[in-house]
Amino acid sequence: YCHYCQWKLNIREAELKEKQAREAGLCAAQPPRQPAVLADEVVQWFAKQRGIPASVLIEAGVTSTEEYMPQTRRKELCICFNYYEGDRLVNTKYRDLDKNFKLIAGAELIPYNLNGIFGQPECIITEGEIDALSFMAIGRKDVISIPGGANRNLAWMDRFVATHFDDKQIIYICVDTDRKGQEVRNELIRRLGAEPFRCRIIDLSPLKDANELLLEPQGAEALKSAIANAPQAPLEGVYSAEIICKNWPKSW
Template sequence: MRNFSQAGIDTGGHISGKIRTTCPKCKDTRTHPEDKSLSVDIDTGWCYCFHCEARFRVPDLEEERLRRQHLDRQRQEREAHAAAKRYVRPTFVEANLNLPAPIADYLTSRRGLSLRTLRELKVTGQYEIMPAATGNGANDPELCIGFNYFEDGRLVNTKFRTLQKGFKMVKGAELIPYNLDSLLGHSECYIVEGEIDALTLHEVGRTPVISVPAGGNTNSTWLDRFVESHFDDKKTIFLATDNDTNGLKMRHELMRRFGEERCRIVTFSPGCKDANEELLKHGRESLLRCLDAAAEPPIEGVVTANDMREELQALFENGLTRGAGTGLPNFDRLCTFETGRLLVVTGRPGDGKSEFVDELVTRLGMLHDWKTLFFSPENQPLALHQCKLIERIAGGKFRRSSGLEPQFVKQVMEWLSENIFHLQPGIEAYTLERVLHTARQMV
């Protein structure tokens, strides 16, 4: 049973078959709101609008119950995993909110931030022993800015930064987004690339803002624990990443995770790579105009050179970067890989297509932490496919007599459990829509 009315769909009393009705996604903005542009398959729940091209599925109540159970189980597993790691918890020292003069002067005069903002986001100043690479000896304490990372009001981590841009974080502490608690209770939020930019947006009144941990990179595993609690309720997510190669890559990854339909892209003035530069060079009103002018991602398939201005500038400055390699030198000279692509492997029966794909999957997983979902009905039972993958990684036959150490085999199996997944729906669920729906959930 599917609750179409909750999704805003009027089925006219029909309980099966395919019907046409008004689209809840675009009805309110239509010149002819009663136009029945939405095709609904009542049996499968799939809906498609021929006007706004919205495509979505209304789950049945049992599917929704199972989905919630799955999400609850995932949350419990993550919480148990975090507890098992026994992260270090630093102690917040209230007295460090009284910023030393050099730090207060740097953040106010050179970064355009007010003491009120620094106080509200609990920026501290203190002396820390920094790594020798920052310039001083390893045993010489240096004056540092403390960017404090809180979750539910509790200090989780601190990034220490010297005025000479030396960095370190608390060893053994968990890596979470900066200013995480600011997202709670808001339907919109901003994502930036550094703590200074998060402080900048707070300064101009855009307070639900986080900075991604560890700066601009495409590793989005930090999101996993916070998607449900901090992002599922967001109608709009503004991406104000740096205007450089890493920033563009991170923006692409965030859009992939959140869905392009929820994302808006913030573009700064020419010569400004981030929010703080915009504030310093052009002032508060200019920064607010940039934030208010955030645009939807371009419609797929319709682009101009102007739409690709940032990508072209990055190519001009840095050249074409290679994708993820496999570690096979001859092959990597011809082909590397990146996400968001469709790869078709074809050949005659017995040519080794499946073996080749297994090799790619295991190499990309081990070298680049790429995770894979297999839907491979011909590999039954699935235990045989798992055996092949174990043998490929372990370099020996999957049997005790082969000489493989049981402890090593156990480590391989643990790696497979965390990185390679197999879809095995019931026979009645072998449909393309079901497979792709599950794949989207796994992302």
């Protein structure tokens, strides 16, 4: 019980909720395991349109298949973004080359490339799988994409805070620069920024996302520089000593 904010925690109730969340994940619909196939057309599309080499696709477990897409009402050649937790395939996002996509109905929502941040001192959080692959293309494997894109509902995160985020020294947030992206950024800071100045914001303006920057001339170096120069995201009402000294009345 917190005497300051009157918040109560029932340990048994919290443990029960955590157990129920785990069981819900295990009981969710399971996607079919995709054959480790990458169509040449998909490989070429990533290389020419997105600047992402085949080696990154293979490392990230990206595959391809012919899949029925409700948007076109027919089978399409689809990229398969396979969502793993450990060795377990939890979900698959099918995306055709015209940006139509679908997820497995009833499957649990988890971050893409979740295994990549486990046990790492830092992580990068992006808004889409292709942005995550863009960071992998410059050597950063400790990157995830949040499920659902620019969605402020981050309830999926609750199950992974203790196992995948509490140990992080630095968390880089790299989301789109539009209004929805900024809403997601603020919610991530609220949830993950309990330790002052742990979160840092990767600024890609005037571009929209990491893949757009990767495709620019010298894009790989520019993306690395954006990480290195990412400013801290201060918590509301929390100020660094530098800011306090700079704004302290000189007459005091």
